[in-house]
Amino acid sequence: MSAARFGDLLDRALGLDPKSIGLSAIERAVETRIKACNLKNDDDYWELLRHSRDEVQELIEAVIVPETWFFRDPPAYAAMVGFFLKRVMKGNPSRQQRLLSLPCSTGEEPYTMGMALLDAGVPASRFRVDAIDVSARSLMRARRGIYGRNSFRSKDVAFRERHFQSTEAGYRVNDTVREPVHFRQGNIVDPSLLLGAEPYDIIFCRNLLIYFDTRTQNRTLSLLRGLLAPDGMLFVGHAEAGLMAANGFASAKLPMAFAFLKALAQPVESKAEPATPRSPSSVKPARDRALPAKPSTPVVTSQIAQPAKPGPGLEELRRIADGGRLGEAAQGCEVHIREFGPSPDVFLLMGLIRDAAGDPTGAINYYRKVLYLEPTSSEALHHLALLLKKQGDHLGARLLEERLQRREKRRSR
Ligand SMILES: C[S@@+](CC[C@H](N)C(=O)[O-])C[C@H]1O[C@@H](n2cnc3c(N)ncnc32)[C@H](O)[C@@H]1O
Missing domain, CATH: 1.25.40.10 (Tetratricopeptide repeat domain)
Known part of the structure; x- marks a missing residue:
């Protein structure tokens, strides 16, 4: 099977760099869908994709990586709470703070944002979390709000006693946590996503940029810059922190939180190409489209200075x-x-x-x-x-x- 054309399609639909998950993973997803659709071969499946938006979405569901868990990287949530409280004290305390979790996957991240704030004594009426993901299937699980052990991987799971009910199907997240969280489907490479939305005070966009090619990483960070309030805070995954300086963000200098501000950074010249709508529903297979070339990235220097005094911890x-x-x-x-x-x-x-x-x-x-x-x-x-x-x-x-x-x-x- 030639998986390259399917990889190319997914690149256009999602911004997904086929190398990040591997062509054989794409091949497996295509084979699963060929079986599910009762088709003979990948040419028939390609033909189906050309005419069916629903099938493009099914292929997306088959390749996405929904890996997530509650309180993943705890320092990020501690930093978020600290920032939230300072911001509320500084500004209008009755204003509802706007938070965004994109991508939210199966809901563990946005519910954790809620739990962390509730645990800090913030009433649920004081914040709203918009939680967005491209996967309809993940969102269904997020709305259902019932989780197995795999979602509780952090060292400390005391929060489970406070915010969940144990049921036969698994741990069900309490209504107080659910209430401020609003799920919706959306694709981050769709330039009309959140068009005209009020700015967000806090954005979590973690563990998504790593799957993107450089062009889509730059575009996404430019979109997030636009969505973030001038003095808001953006959280990314630790493997993504190195992308930020070149995209107009400065570190908030909060250890292990991977938190960034745009207020301190110089705005960048837009490196993103003019945006073209790429929601899954608008994507159709194309014949001959080369994958974008990766620009070279800086390499860490290996020249080591001899310390005159003990180095940093x-x-x-x-x-x-x-x-x-x-x-x-x-x-x-x-x-x-x-x-x-x-x-x-x-x-x-x-x-x-x-x-x-x-x-x-x-x-x-x-x-x-x-x-x-x-x-x-x-x-x-x-x-x-x-x-x-x-x-x-x-x-x-x-x-x-x-x-x-x-x-x-x-x-x-
Ligand atoms: C590894 S999970 C990250 C979840 C959470 N942010 C975390 O760090 O635990 C990646 C998620 O990105 C979503 N995703 C992939 N491409 C996307 C896109 N173009 N727009 C929105 N969500 C996307 C997938 O559906 C998946 O749920």
């Missing part, structure tokens, strides 16, 4: 990396190793830095070092699997994913 180095100063953070990590010796934490950070700097080979080396010292590190397993997939090593990626699943199963017992 790991927390500080994470903050430096979070702020986009990747070269400085990488040098700091080398110094840290010389002072304190190698550790899984420092190797993980070095991997993330290489990853963010667009150096997958370097990142892979460091993630492997983490796993050598700590074979069950879920972060290293997850990132390494993603990179191997991008490089076309699907078997390697699958083995790591299986390891990750076994680890999660053991943890949830």
